[in-house]
Amino acid sequence: MPKENRPTIKNDAAYEAMRREGYGKAKAASIANAQANDATDPSRKGGKAPPYEEWTKDQLYERARELDIDGRSELSKSELIEALRSK
Template structure:
């Protein structure tokens, strides 16, 4: 055991903002999610606290666009799906 009853935590060189990372871990975030958020906050080109929501709703996408997105995320059976089925699968 290290100082004050906690184990010593070695800095991880892949974490860009160790203080934010540790605060998120203390709140219960997974290591992976805490690292992504901490690194995004340390990057001046990213704004992780800003809400997204810039994409059109899936209903406004073409079937080809929905198919491409389904392919990107690896949805099985996408070639047999209708537009409504693609939307439902993407939302799951």
């Protein structure tokens, strides 16, 4: 994407690498900008929650409900995990 058509990206190389890996535009921009900011450390694990694979399907469904993910009642556990990660 031409630089003039997108919001300010502070680390273009990281942004482009993440886009090639399949990250969404907003997520790639957020991570690239965090990497460029000396006050943050985006590689360090921040939360204390276990990975989604350790959650029950009911827990995943409730989190999907909180995030208002459409079609959540028809999704399998692995689909819920994918939807939550892409949100």
